[in-house]
Amino acid sequence: MKIDAANLDFEQLNKALKNVQGDSIVDNCLGQRFIGVKRNSGKLTLNGTPGNALGAYLDGAVIEVFGNAQDAVGDTMNDGKIIIHGSAGDALGLAMRGGEIYVKENAGYRAGIHMKEYQEKKPVIVIGGSAGSFLGEYMAGGLIIVLGLGATKLPLKNFTGTGMHGGKMIVRTKQLPEGLPPQVSAAKASMADLQEILPYLTQFSALFTISLTPKKEDFFVLKPNAKNPYTKLYTEN
Amino acid sequence: MAINFLYPEYEIVRKESRCIACRACENQCAHGAHEFLADKGVMTCDESKCVNCHRCVCICPTRALKIVKSGNAYKQNANWGQRTVDELYRQADSGGVLLSSMGNPQNYPVYFDKILLNASQVTNPSIDPLREPMETRCALGAKPHRIERDKKGNIKNNLPPQLKLSMPILFSAMSYGSISYNAHESLARAAQELGIYYNTGEGGLHEDFYKYGKNTVVQVASGRFGVHSGYLNAGAAVEIKMGQGAKPGIGGHLPGTKIVGDIARTRMIPEGTDAISPAPHHDIYSIEDLRQLVYSLKEATDYKLPVIVKIAAVHNITAIASGIARSGADIIAIDGFRGGTGAAPTRIRDHVGIPIELALASVDKRLRDEGIRDNVSLVVGGSIRSSADIVKAVALGADAVYIASAALLALGCHLCRSCQTGKCNWGIATQIPQLTKRLNPDIGCKRLVNLLSAWKHEIQEMMGGMGINSIEALKGNRLMLRGIGLNERELAVLGIKHAGE
Numbered sequence: 001m002k003i004d005a006a007n008l009d010f011e012q013l014n015k016a017l018k019n020v021q022g023d024s025i026v027d028n029c030l031g032q033r034f035i036g037v038k039r040n041s042g043k044l045t046l047n048g049t050p051g052n053a054l055g056a057y058l059d060g061a062v063i064e065v066f067g068n069a070q071d072a073v074g075d076t077m078n079d080g081k082i083i084i085h086g087s088a089g090d091a092l093g094l095a096m097r098g099g100e101i102y103v104k105e106n107a108g109y110r111a112g113i114h115m116k117e118y119q120e121k122k123p124v125i126v127i128g129g130s131a132g133s134f135l136g137e138y139m140a141g142g143l144i145i146v147l148g149l150g151a152t153k154l155p156l157k158n159f160t161g162t163g164m165h166g167g168k169m170i171v172r173t174k175q176l177p178e179g180l181p182p183q184v185s186a187a188k189a190s191m192a193d194l195q196e197i198l199p200y201l202t203q204f205s206a207l208f209t210i211s212l213t214p215k216k217e218d219f220f221v222l223k224p225n226a227k228n229p230y231t232k233l234y235t236e237n
Numbered sequence: 238m239a240i241n242f243l244y245p246e247y248e249i250v251r252k253e254s255r256c257i258a259c260r261a262c263e264n265q266c267a268h269g270a271h272e273f274l275a276d277k278g279v280m281t282c283d284e285s286k287c288v289n290c291h292r293c294v295c296i297c298p299t300r301a302l303k304i305v306k307s308g309n310a311y312k313q314n315a316n317w318g319q320r321t322v323d324e325l326y327r328q329a330d331s332g333g334v335l336l337s338s339m340g341n342p343q344n345y346p347v348y349f350d351k352i353l354l355n356a357s358q359v360t361n362p363s364i365d366p367l368r369e370p371m372e373t374r375c376a377l378g379a380k381p382h383r384i385e386r387d388k389k390g391n392i393k394n395n396l397p398p399q400l401k402l403s404m405p406i407l408f409s410a411m412s413y414g415s416i417s418y419n420a421h422e423s424l425a426r427a428a429q430e431l432g433i434y435y436n437t438g439e440g441g442l443h444e445d446f447y448k449y450g451k452n453t454v455v456q457v458a459s460g461r462f463g464v465h466s467g468y469l470n471a472g473a474a475v476e477i478k479m480g481q482g483a484k485p486g487i488g489g490h491l492p493g494t495k496i497v498g499d500i501a502r503t504r505m506i507p508e509g510t511d512a513i514s515p516a517p518h519h520d521i522y523s524i525e526d527l528r529q530l531v532y533s534l535k536e537a538t539d540y541k542l543p544v545i546v547k548i549a550a551v552h553n554i555t556a557i558a559s560g561i562a563r564s565g566a567d568i569i570a571i572d573g574f575r576g577g578t579g580a581a582p583t584r585i586r587d588h589v590g591i592p593i594e595l596a597l598a599s600v601d602k603r604l605r606d607e608g609i610r611d612n613v614s615l616v617v618g619g620s621i622r623s624s625a626d627i628v629k630a631v632a633l634g635a636d637a638v639y640i641a642s643a644a645l646l647a648l649g650c651h652l653c654r655s656c657q658t659g660k661c662n663w664g665i666a667t668q669i670p671q672l673t674k675r676l677n678p679d680i681g682c683k684r685l686v687n688l689l690s691a692w693k694h695e696i697q698e699m700m701g702g703m704g705i706n707s708i709e710a711l712k713g714n715r716l717m718l719r720g721i722g723l724n725e726r727e728l729a730v731l732g733i734k735h736a737g738e
Contacts, residue, residue, distance in 0.1 A: 010532075010536075014536055018539075033529065033532065033533070034532065034533050034536040037533060037536040037537050038466035038469075038536075038537045040466070052529055053529060053533045056533045056536075056537065057464075057465060057466045057469065057533075057537045059465065059466045071520070072520050072529075075520065075533065076461050076464050076465070078465040078466065090520075091519060091520045094461075094519065094520055095460070095461035095464070097461075097464075097465065097505050110519055113519050114459075114460060114461065114513075114515065114519070116462075116504075116505050116506050117505070117506070117507065118501065118502060118504075118505040118506060118507065121505065137515075137519070138513055138515055140506050140510060140512075140513070141506060141507065141510075163513065163515075165510060165511055165513065166506065166507060166510050227493060227507070227509060227510040227511065228492065228493045228509075228510070228511045229511065229513075230490050230511060230513075232333070233333060233334055234333045234334050234335075234336040234582075234657075235327055235328060235330070235331035235332075235333025235334065235335060235336065236336055236655075236657060236658060237324060237327060237335040237336055237337050237583045
């Protein structure tokens, strides 16, 4: 089913989408929020620029955006896949708890903030270009991959991994990120790390027709130092 | 060896003539305060480990035990009180931030205790609730501003989703993790039996409790623990937690020691990992951003459930509430500075925020002045201790109240304020299986039902005395209140007259 989103506000558009089972194509997206909220099956193809909270609580559907996305893509997403043929705004994958997000270009501030994981449920974010400040802040689980394609310097900004206490970030960079917070340790990627990200890199290549030749020397891994970072902060009173 | 400056605040007094050395106290104390000396055949104790929770006192079959305040005293000083000095020693020992729990115990004014209720005499006769109908039911949610009619002139149902309560009381948020499975079960079952609601708190909803969904408020906090589409749609309302009265402006850290088994699964984080709720929601920096979360939750629940926004009572509460009332939220919950917590920095708990009575009176007035009072219902908590507090809160403008400390007291809590240790001897604020099994949900549910049934009748008695037969007619009825021992400014903020006026 094809929907023309021109002149539809978010309530009208999302109501139309909720009435459709299976795959849909939405043309002329222009900032409508909450598209694909909690959708659990089928595929949504969006042409244009969807608004904030795209695919919030997504529960299994696939969303592909031909354009850029705004803030809070995949907010508290549980399952499914979001593919963005462009850049994403701030708080990408906020509190994500499952599924995969692929961004061809860059992500704004606070990507992957407070991602979590539990046993087999492990969310993944792949950012083709660079990430903004506070990447993986409060990260409690999951995997963030930053490829730095087209970046001339470190594809990370300030305060990466502040408060991180779980999960892993793998960054394609030749230089060790500097100024990381004390909770985060950085090391060269191992063969096992490379093996772990290869399936996602293959997907990325296929989705955006970008050829990658990953070598483990090209990657750094960022991990938390402790899963209980604040234990020593308190004294019982 | 370093000298320990701290002398225990309480003494365990054991009547040796009554003690039969049955070792029940030793067995019951998770803090290890009691010990049996096998060679002498007698019990002894170490007061430094005692948290004064009264478990041993209650369990002792011969009433041989009591706990009294230690007579040990520092040189008297009106400025440097014993507590201040002890806390300083604690920090000099450890270098740590002081961590406490339950509500603010400090000696600030309790305005509920300085407000008196009215009763009818001669004219407008009082009503006897034992003989005449007395309505305590209420509905929470946005109310339509006008009646709409269809083309045939019939009234259209334009009522947004509501929570329907048999009395103006809800159990407020306490997460699974901060309190035990049995405590949650007690609350959920009591809410169902009473026709009210309990609140999951921010730790998600255990799969066993989905069946109580019609009486459940599911919470979404900054950590988004356990939040997914099924969870959001499992309850009768969704609450966005922006703040908590016990710790306004800061987040939460549930220590990894409490993240075990089901709690890890319900929160969806690995066992043993700290559950960290950031201080702010990182997607909310403005009322417009809050509106985005409100509507994303409405979209996710197909506009069938009311959305509650919970905030702590702080200085600019009126402006904040005015913003929230325009954000699309259906209910505003305000938590006063005496509200409880499973753990909060002592300094925050004791020094941040304002009393709920003042916050409530100001917010109700501001929303009425702006003509947006009907946009939202107001629920207040922190701390509601009795049916009289509830009647006063409703007369000050609340639609309903949240209770949590009072509910835990019904389950056995003795306000020892040691939840942060995770070793609650009453089986409430703990995840240790030997301790949690001490709280029997059958008994817990019954005690909660008892408490609120009694309160409901007391509310009816007080309303009847005022000649009011419906809780709705009491709402915002400040003429039923008089202040006692309050100054002009306090009376003005509360919007009430002084007794005798």
